[in-house]
Amino acid sequence: MKQECLIWIDRLKNGQTQKIAESLNPSFLDTNEADLKFLAPVQIQGEAYLTNEELILHLKASTKANLPCVICNELITIDLALDSFYHTQPIHEIPSAIFDYQELLREALLLEIPHYVECNQGKCPDRPAITPYLCSNKQQKQEVHFPFSDLGDNHGSTTQ
Ligand SMILES: [Zn+2]
Numbered sequence: 001m002k003q004e005c006l007i008w009i010d011r012l013k014n015g016q017t018q019k020i021a022e023s024l025n026p027s028f029l030d031t032n033e034a035d036l037k038f039l040a041p042v043q044i045q046g047e048a049y050l051t052n053e054e055l056i057l058h059l060k061a062s063t064k065a066n067l068p069c070v071i072c073n074e075l076i077t078i079d080l081a082l083d084s085f086y087h088t089q090p091i092h093e094i095p096s097a098i099f100d101y102q103e104l105l106r107e108a109l110l111l112e113i114p115h116y117v118e119c120n121q122g123k124c125p126d127r128p129a130i131t132p133y134l135c136s137n138k139q140q141k142q143e144v145h146f147p148f149s150d151l152g153d154n155h156g157s158t159t160q
Contacts, residue, residue, distance in 0.1 A: 002029060005050045005102035009055065009094055017049040026063050029106055032122050036113070039077065041062040044105070050091065055099055057087040069119035072126035080112050 004022050007028035014020060046059030062081040069076055085108050089099060118124045 005100055005105065007055065007099040007101065009050070009091060009097040009099060009120065012048065012050045012055070015049075017047050020044060020046045020048060020059060028102055029063070029109060031110065033050070035068045035075075037066040037075075038063055038080075042105075042109070046085070048099075053091055055089045055091055057085075057089070057099075057101055057104075059085040059087075059101075059105070061085060061105060063109065065113060067113070067117055069124055069126075070116035071118060071124040074088055074119050075118050078114070080109055080115060082108055082112065 004024055006133060022042075022044045024042040026040065026042050026045065029038045029042065040063050042060045042061055042063040044059055047058070048055060048057045050056070060081075060083060062079065064077055065080050066075045068074065068076055082105075085105070087101065087104055118127075
């Protein structure tokens with residue numbers, strides 16, 4: 001399974017280019033976030049080749065992810081894509097002569113995930129319902145100060 005993201009340096013030594021065209025099981029992208037799910041195979045396309053001292057990796061990748069609307073929590077499907085992922089690695093840093101780019105690809109794709117999404121193209125129908133929540137939250141913040149003023153009163157009364 002993991003062989004899908006390996007590049008054998010020796011096979012590129014005579015100026016060969018390794019064409020990459022894979023459809024990967026998205027399970028390698030899984031994070032600890034329960035709300036984030038990857039739904040579609042990760043399609044990757046690109047090539048790998050060597051210069052005198054470096055391995056060059058140039059890829060496109062795409063998949064689909066599910067994540068919840070920041071307001072109503074409804075799951076939304078978004079397209080996740082890397083249009084031009086480019087990586088260079090000095091050959092001497094690949095002592096095994098086999099380069100595994102899965103973790104690089106994973107990190108690059110995860111960075112593309114938006115910090116928050118809103119359903120209905122940014123117009124969540126539940127959006128008005130969040131306003132009273134924000135107001136009550138503000139009030140709670142104010143109440144935090146009451147115990148301090150109480151303390152001040154108690155202090156004053158004990159010194160009397
Ligand atoms: Zn929503």
